Amino acid sequence: MAEPIVLICELADAPRMVAGSIFDRKCALCGTAVMIAPSGQRILRSGPVQIVCAPCFIAAKVPGNGKPTAVRISPIDELLRELENTQPNQRRHRN
Numbered sequence: 001m002a003e004p005i006v007l008i009c010e011l012a013d014a015p016r017m018v019a020g021s022i023f024d025r026k027c028a029l030c031g032t033a034v035m036i037a038p039s040g041q042r043i044l045r046s047g048p049v050q051i052v053c054a055p056c057f058i059a060a061k062v063p064g065n066g067k068p069t070a071v072r073i074s075p076i077d078e079l080l081r082e083l084e085n086t087q088p089n090q091r092r093h094r095n
């Protein structure tokens with residue numbers, strides 16, 4: 001069986017967001033609401049994905065008991081374009 005793909009996501013209340021992000025998903029490990037930019041949404045549609053928030057990923061609370069796990073990042077040009085075009089997160093204090 002293929003390793004689960006882990007999609008690393010920013011928290012839903014991050015200061016900035018990418019236009020077109022969705023906010024209806026949660027981290028599989030801690031349950032915190034995350035935001036998913038359009039590039040990540042495309043990865044979501046590509047097959048089974050485990051959503052992990054950035055703090056959990058940084059804290060190494062990644063699945064697989066320490067074994068290497070497939071981590072998917074967006075195509076780098078798309079990612080850079082999204083990062084260059086962030087805007088204040090207007091959803092920040094709504095949840």
Ligand SMILES: [Zn+2]
Nearest residue numbers: 027030053056
């Ligand atoms: Zn988390």
